[in-house]
Amino acid sequence: MVEFAGSTGLVLNExxxxxxxxxxxxxxxxxxxxxxxxxxxxELVGEGPDFPDLGEVEVVRHYTRLSTWNxxxxxxxxxxxxxxxxxxxxxxxxxxxxxxxxxxHPLLPEKLSQGALKMMFELERxxxxxxxxxxxxxxxxxxxxxxxxxMLIFHAYHKSKGRGRxxxxxxxxxxxxxxxxxxxxxxxxxxxxxxxxxxxxxxxxAAAMDxxxxxxxxxxxxxxxxxxxxxxxxxxxxxARGGLVYADGANMNAVLGIAHMGDTGIDVLxxxxxxxxxxxxGGGGPGAGPLCVKKHLEPFLPIPRIVDDKGSLRLSGDFPxxxxxxxxxxxxxGIMIRAYxxxxxxxxxxxxxxxxxxxxxNYVKEKLKDVLHLAYDRPCMHECVFSDxxxxxxxxxxLDMVKRLIDYGFHPPTIYFPLVVSGALMIEPTxxxxxxxxxxxxxxxxxxxxxxxxxxxxxHGAPWRTKMRRLDETGxxxxxxxxxx
Amino acid sequence: MKEISQLATPSDVRYTxxxxxxxxxxxxxxIGVTDYxxxxxxxxxxxxxxxxxxxxxxxxxxxxxxxxxxVGEVYAPVGGEIAGVNVxxxxxxxxxxxxxYTDGWxxxxxxxxxxxxxxxxxxxxxxxxxxxxxx
Numbered sequence: 001m002v003e004f005a006g007s008t009g010l011v012l013n014e015x016x017x018x019x020x021x022x023x024x025x026x027x028x029x030x031x032x033x034x035x036x037x038x039x040x041x042x043e044l045v046g047e048g049p050d051f052p053d054l055g056e057v058e059v060v061r062h063y064t065r066l067s068t069w070n071x072x073x074x075x076x077x078x079x080x081x082x083x084x085x086x087x088x089x090x091x092x093x094x095x096x097x098x099x100x101x102x103x104x105h106p107l108l109p110e111k112l113s114q115g116a117l118k119m120m121f122e123l124e125r126x127x128x129x130x131x132x133x134x135x136x137x138x139x140x141x142x143x144x145x146x147x148x149x150x151m152l153i154f155h156a157y158h159k160s161k162g163r164g165r166x167x168x169x170x171x172x173x174x175x176x177x178x179x180x181x182x183x184x185x186x187x188x189x190x191x192x193x194x195x196x197x198x199x200x201x202x203x204x205x206a207a208a209m210d211x212x213x214x215x216x217x218x219x220x221x222x223x224x225x226x227x228x229x230x231x232x233x234x235x236x237x238x239x240a241r242g243g244l245v246y247a248d249g250a251n252m253n254a255v256l257g258i259a260h261m262g263d264t265g266i267d268v269l270x271x272x273x274x275x276x277x278x279x280x281x282g283g284g285g286p287g288a289g290p291l292c293v294k295k296h297l298e299p300f301l302p303i304p305r306i307v308d309d310k311g312s313l314r315l316s317g318d319f320p321x322x323x324x325x326x327x328x329x330x331x332x333x334g335i336m337i338r339a340y341x342x343x344x345x346x347x348x349x350x351x352x353x354x355x356x357x358x359x360x361x362n363y364v365k366e367k368l369k370d371v372l373h374l375a376y377d378r379p380c381m382h383e384c385v386f387s388d389x390x391x392x393x394x395x396x397x398x399l400d401m402v403k404r405l406i407d408y409g410f411h412p413p414t415i416y417f418p419l420v421v422s423g424a425l426m427i428e429p430t431x432x433x434x435x436x437x438x439x440x441x442x443x444x445x446x447x448x449x450x451x452x453x454x455x456x457x458x459x460h461g462a463p464w465r466t467k468m469r470r471l472d473e474t475g476x477x478x479x480x481x482x483x484x485x
Numbered sequence: 486m487k488e489i490s491q492l493a494t495p496s497d498v499r500y501t502x503x504x505x506x507x508x509x510x511x512x513x514x515x516i517g518v519t520d521y522x523x524x525x526x527x528x529x530x531x532x533x534x535x536x537x538x539x540x541x542x543x544x545x546x547x548x549x550x551x552x553x554x555x556v557g558e559v560y561a562p563v564g565g566e567i568a569g570v571n572v573x574x575x576x577x578x579x580x581x582x583x584x585x586y587t588d589g590w591x592x593x594x595x596x597x598x599x600x601x602x603x604x605x606x607x608x609x610x611x612x613x614x615x616x617x618x619x620x
Contacts, residue, residue, distance in 0.1 A: 478578065
């Protein structure tokens with residue numbers, strides 16, 4: 001019997017803080033009062049909130065126990081497709097915590113912020129080099145804000161040509177945020193289907209591209225885990241009809257040092273530093289979605305921009321054609337430090353990150369394709385997409401299988417996305433996992449498939465070994481209860 | 486998910502390629518999504534209904550269904566003005582799952598051209614199309 005590490009042990013129970021403590025208990029002593037009593041504003045007088053009185057150790061144990069209910073990449077494999085939940089080396093955390101960075105403040109004068117500005121200035125150039133694009137703004141605070149900034153640049157570009165365009169082409173294998181970002185900017189997203197090879201065809205785009213269309217948003221590699229191999233031909237068509245090409249670089253982890261994205265005909269690309277460049281994510285932020293553009297779109301980049309003024313760096317807003325400001329001060333600098341440190345520490349080895357990420361995804365694909373239906377049986381990039389087609393006749397869904405996976409100590413992969421695959425199960429192992437860990441993951445899935453043929457109840461009731469059992473997602477959405485009691 | 490033989494496909498409605506149904510009720514046409522659509526989407530938790538009085542062309546997106554799995558668009562089976570909206574779905578979106586052809590109806594349309602109904606599929610044609618999907 002294979003032993004699955006990280007799958008069993010004490011499940012620590014813990015009540016609410018409100019149910020703990022005792023009147024008068026405290027974790028600190030308040031200094032003796034050394035001023036006279038003063039009357040308090042009438043409207044501030046009254047009963048205070050009913051906070052519990054707690055000792056320090058009660059509080060420490062409370063949060064430590066709660067933390068054991070979490071699952072993160074530091075706990076185990078987290079193969080959430082298109083999210084790139086990879087391990088982020090602790091060294092990069094350490095660099096971000098260096099006193100000179102941690103103590104930096106955006107209101108300090110520029111002459112006292114040269115170190116932070118230099119880090120940002122160089123990071124812009126590193127990202128330009130990695131992507132093959134000409135100019136970079138680090139300002140967007142997330143991938144979706146990068147997309148929005150890209151769409152604003154599309155709009156500004158067309159306006160500068162004296163025309164308005166109302167539509168954006170978005171393939172059915174794009175990230176879900178793409179059509180949303182286009183719509184937020186006032187464009188109407190037009191969906192284009194992928195071919196039977198899981199990628200866009202030049203003909204498909206040509207049929208949709210007209211003089212009313214501002215351009216196309218392509219996630220490359222796409223959410224089926226394939227490189228959009230026709231991207232050059234697609235870019236030619238779009239450019240010939242006056243449009244621009246946006247690339248969602250959220251899956252950049254597959255092509256670092258391999259594809260020079262700037263040579264594929266794209267005009268704008270965003271990166272997710274919190275996916276590819278070493279920032280832990282999944283808790284809702286902060287992130288960073290730098291925007292990379294080709295020369296002809298540089299004047300539209302958000303302000304402020306970092307400029308080299310005779311050897312001294314400063315932030316400049318003097319770019320009259322800019323789409324403006326996106327964020328207070330200048331984006332999430334802490335995330336930039338991690339990316340800067342990650343790139344410097346790996347150097348040319350960045351290429352190996354992608355090679356291993358792609359190898360791992362293909363390994364999992366080959367090891368599971370005899371028991372799970374593979375949506376497109378061809379070599380993949382960083383992620384592979386299976387479905388529940390073989391298990392559905394047994395009454396077992398994708399959801400059941402991935403809930404059971406939790407019992408084996410693995411985080412579920414992305415499910416029911418992309419929508420082009422019914423019952424999709426999208427696995428992205430990343431470069432993080434070694435072969436032994438991948439073998440355990442494969443073994444877990446093979447056992448689950450076996451269980452699916454033996455006991456519906458076992459899978460329908462899963463997970464069994466967790467703090468909370470199968471959650472009622474429908475009930476939570478239809479009748480949310482938003483208080484702790 | 487249901488097999489085709491388990492799906493309800495009543496013969497008093499007409500069907501679209503996008504899995505909406507439309508039923509003539511006097512001067513108006515009542516619309517909703519099919520049993521197949523609700524089954525594929527899973528438990529529906531929010532219905533974005535068409536707006537009263539708004540005009541939609543045939544095939545135009547007029548609403549959306551949000552389930553725990555995905556969001557599905559609703560396209561107008563016939564062109565016309567929205568003359569009624571099923572407000573019960575605001576509090577009970579699950580009616581689309583439990584009674585897609587009756588209590589789970591989505592909107593009523595005052596049609597511009599009632600003959601557009603003739604272009605929609607009959608239940609037999611719709612079942613044939615679904616069989617094509619499965620292959």
